[in-house]
Amino acid sequence: MPRIIVSVSNDLVTDQRIKKVCQTLQDEGYDILLIGRQLPNSLPLERPYRTHRFKLLFNKKVWFFAELNIRLFFKLLTTKTDILLANDLDTLLPNFLVSKIKGKKLVYDSHELFTEVPELQNRPWVKNTWLSIERFIFPKLKNVITVNQVIADIYTEKYGVPVNVIRNITPKLDLKPIDKVWAERIKSGNKMLILQGSGINKDRGAEEAVQMMSYLEHTLLVIIGGGDVFETLKQMRLELALEDKILILDKMPHDKLLQYTQIADLGLSLDKGTNLNYEYSLPNKVFDYIQCRVPLMVSNRKVVAKLIKDNDIGVVFKSHDPKQMAEVVKTALSNDKDYQRWKTNLKKASETYHWEHEAKTLRYIYSHLK
16 A cells, blocks of 8 residues: 655644545555644644644744754654655655655645745745745656646746646535524524635735624624634724624634535635735635535635636625725625526536546546656
8 A cells, every 4th residue: 555645834624625635545545644733722633544743842934944844854754655745835845855865756736826925025035945945846846736727837837847736626515404593593684704714814805804894784704714814803803893793713623614604695705916826826715615505705816706707606806995895795695686696606616616526636646656
């Protein structure tokens, strides 16, 4: 049974792409070891394959990445494996070095344009360090995967390496009946908006979503997940006296999260066009909304806006002004003709956009590794 060590820098619990990839590969007969990190507030992790989470001394900035990469290098070096799978640039260097030392096949799965994330835009020394690592390693890679064709084309043009696409799509859901008593307790007769994700960070529109609620009545905003601005959102809710209009919940298991998604009236994806990573992103939550057949309200980012327009499953807005966003919400929820058409089209989209299609591509890639 071939062994694969899968490396990632997060705490593993809410990373649905990692979970789907590992489960698909295990079903194909691979022996999986998944490596991540343990945070003080990490939820329990239960998987049908082996996992290992580092308890790091440092959890922020350069010291975190240095410690993670050093400990990951020695863990990979001393653990038997046939294939190494590095997820994102922050785990690539130790995987690359060990693949050369031990003569093992390496797969690189880039979940984003890592060097274009907003956290690096005003930190030129840090950004250039990551760029140097990417420029050194990427042209030498033989098995590369990313999340959409636009990002794949950018990497191929930049480094001359073919890049496969595995979209970050939700598995096909067998929707269970909604607990109406629970749903009514959450919604209290209001329309419900949902913004979910473990990366609710700077420039992802969450602050404007909170401010938007000042202009909406009979509407509840539910924010679920975590991220750099999560505590800021909680403080804004208090300062704007919006406790009755906004419910903020910490990260939870995906199946529990989808219970909230399923009762929403509008799913939000609000990334700003401040960096190339967000401009070309296609967040996993978009496909959660599709599988739960919740019409979408998305910002005018290139890839996600095209998906919504091509499938006619929601509305695309252009301005992050909170008052204008509120008007978009009002129109979307009050125009019954458009709303019912979106719901009909979502049923079709849910049959098209699901993980089972991506799994076929994943299996082919791993059966033809170089």
